[in-house]
Amino acid sequence: MSNSSAEPDLDTIVWIREPAQKHLDANDASLRAVRDMIKAGRRQQVVDLLKRWDPVDVMQLLTRLRLKHARKLFQWLPANPSIKVVAELRPEFRSILMEETTLEQFRDILAGLDPEDTTEILNEFPDDVADELIARLPDVEDIATLATYADDTAGRVMARKFVALPEDCSAGEAVSQMREQADRIRKIFTVYVTDANGKLTGTVEVGKLLLAPSETPLREIMNRDVLAVSADTDQEEVLRLARKRDMRTVPVVSGDGHLLGRITPKQLTRIASDEANEDMLLMSGVSAEARADDTVLRIVKGRLPWLLAGLVGASVAATVVGSYEDQLAEAAILAAFIPVTMSMAGNAGLQASAVAVQGIATGALWSGDIFYRLMKEFFAALFNGVIAGIVLGCLVLIASLVVPLEAPLHLALATSLSLVCVTTLAATVGASIPIILDKIGIDPAMAIGVFITSSNDVLGVLIFFLMATTFYLG
Incomplete structure (x- = not known):
C-alpha cells in the first residue's frame, strides 16, 4: 500500500x-x-x-x-x-x-x-x-x-538543415564549417557540394573529408554520381531508392537542381515504419488513416467500404454456387469441398501477392525481372497444387473405405484437378495484380486484402464446379 x-x-x-x-x-x-x-x-x-x-x-x-x-x-x-x-x-x-x-x-x-x-x-x-x-x-x-x-512527399518530411559548401572550398574549411554548425545540426553524415549557382553537384562523406589533406578542394574528393529526389517524390519511392543505393541520407532538390533539404536516417526509419503500418492496414482491409483512438463514426467510415467490397465478392461467389444448384442436389457431397477450394485459393493468392508487394516495396522486383518472377510463381504454385491435389485425392479414397461415396475415384480425380487449377491460377493472379496496380499508380498493398481474397474465392468456386461437372457428374 x-x-x-x-x-x-x-x-x-x-x-x-x-x-x-x-x-x-x-x-x-x-x-x-x-x-x-x-x-x-x-x-x-x-x-x-x-x-x-x-x-x-x-x-x-x-x-x-x-x-x-x-x-x-x-x-x-x-x-x-x-x-x-x-x-x-x-x-x-x-x-x-x-x-x-x-x-x-x-x-x-x-x-x-x-x-x-x-x-x-x-x-x-x-x-x-x-x-x-x-x-x-x-x-x-x-x-x-x-x-x-x-x-x-520528400518535401514534406525533409530536414532543411544541412551543410552545403562550394566546390572550391577546401577540406579543412569544410571541417571548420561542420564544427560551427554542430550545435544547429545534430548529426552530419554527408557534406553537400554546390556550384556557383547553388545547384547540387556532388557529395562528400564525413569520413572521407576528415582523411583528406586540409588544402584539398572539395571538387577533387567529392562523389559526382549523386542521386537526388525532387520535393514532390513520394516518400515510399525515396525509401526504395535509399535502400537500393544504400544511402544514409537522400538530398532533395528543386526542379532546377537547387538543394532544398535532405532526408535524414531518422526520417528514412520513420518512413519505413509508416509505410509498413499503412501496408499492414491495407492488407487487413482497413483504411490507411485508421488510428487506435478513432471515433465510432471514423471507424465505420474507414472500414465499411472494405466490408461492402468483401460482401460484393462473397455475393458473387454465392451466386456462382447457386447457379450449380442442380449439381449440388445431384451430389450433395460436393458441398463439403467448397470450403477446401476457397481456402486453398485464398491462401495461395495471399502468399503470392504478399511476396510481390514486398518485392515492389523493397525495390527487389525489377521491371526486367517481372516475367521471370511470374513464371517462378506459376510453376511453384503448380507444383504445390499437384502435391495438395494428390493428398486430397488420397484422403477422398481413404474416406470412401469408411463412408459410402458414389464413384470415389471420379470424385478424387475431380477434387484433385480442381485443387491443382485453383492453386495455380490464384497464385498467378495474386502475383500479377500488385504489379499491375503499381504500374498504374495504385498502392499494391490494396491487392492483398479484399480484392485478392474475393476474386480468388469466385474463381476457385467456378473452377471447382467446372471440374466436378466434367469429371464427376459428366
Whole structure:
C-alpha cells in the first residue's frame, strides 16, 4: 500500500527502457510512485524526477498512465522536457494527451522543435487549431514552406538543415564549417557540394573529408554520381531508392537542381515504419488513416467500404454456387469441398501477392525481372497444387473405405484437378495484380486484402464446379 503523505526518495524511482509492445514488471513500482505523486499534487517533485529521465522513458511512462493522469503530467512538465517528449510520442498519443492544453502551451512546446517536426505534429490537429498555432510560431515561413508540399512527399518530411559548401572550398574549411554548425545540426553524415549557382553537384562523406589533406578542394574528393529526389517524390519511392543505393541520407532538390533539404536516417526509419503500418492496414482491409483512438463514426467510415467490397465478392461467389444448384442436389457431397477450394485459393493468392508487394516495396522486383518472377510463381504454385491435389485425392479414397461415396475415384480425380487449377491460377493472379496496380499508380498493398481474397474465392468456386461437372457428374 503506497503512502501518499510520505516524501518519496526520488533516487529510488527509476525507469528501465521497455522493448516495443512489452511492459516490464520492474517498472510497476515507479509507475505507482509517479501516479501517487500526481494524485497528491506534488508537481515540483514530479518535474525534478522526470528531468533526470531520458525523453523516451518519459514517453513510455506517459503511455502507461491513465489518460487523466497523463494529461495532468504533460501539463506539469516545463517546455524543455516536453519538447523532447512530444518528439518521441506516436501521433495518436500526441493528439490524445494534448487535446485539453492551451494554445500558449502548444506554442511554447512547438517553438523548440525543428520546422519539419513541427509540421508533422501540426498535421495531427484540426485545421483551425493548426492555423492558429502557425501564426504564433517564430519559424512560420519555414513551416509554411513545408506545408505547401503534399503529404507523404520528400518535401514534406525533409530536414532543411544541412551543410552545403562550394566546390572550391577546401577540406579543412569544410571541417571548420561542420564544427560551427554542430550545435544547429545534430548529426552530419554527408557534406553537400554546390556550384556557383547553388545547384547540387556532388557529395562528400564525413569520413572521407576528415582523411583528406586540409588544402584539398572539395571538387577533387567529392562523389559526382549523386542521386537526388525532387520535393514532390513520394516518400515510399525515396525509401526504395535509399535502400537500393544504400544511402544514409537522400538530398532533395528543386526542379532546377537547387538543394532544398535532405532526408535524414531518422526520417528514412520513420518512413519505413509508416509505410509498413499503412501496408499492414491495407492488407487487413482497413483504411490507411485508421488510428487506435478513432471515433465510432471514423471507424465505420474507414472500414465499411472494405466490408461492402468483401460482401460484393462473397455475393458473387454465392451466386456462382447457386447457379450449380442442380449439381449440388445431384451430389450433395460436393458441398463439403467448397470450403477446401476457397481456402486453398485464398491462401495461395495471399502468399503470392504478399511476396510481390514486398518485392515492389523493397525495390527487389525489377521491371526486367517481372516475367521471370511470374513464371517462378506459376510453376511453384503448380507444383504445390499437384502435391495438395494428390493428398486430397488420397484422403477422398481413404474416406470412401469408411463412408459410402458414389464413384470415389471420379470424385478424387475431380477434387484433385480442381485443387491443382485453383492453386495455380490464384497464385498467378495474386502475383500479377500488385504489379499491375503499381504500374498504374495504385498502392499494391490494396491487392492483398479484399480484392485478392474475393476474386480468388469466385474463381476457385467456378473452377471447382467446372471440374466436378466434367469429371464427376459428366
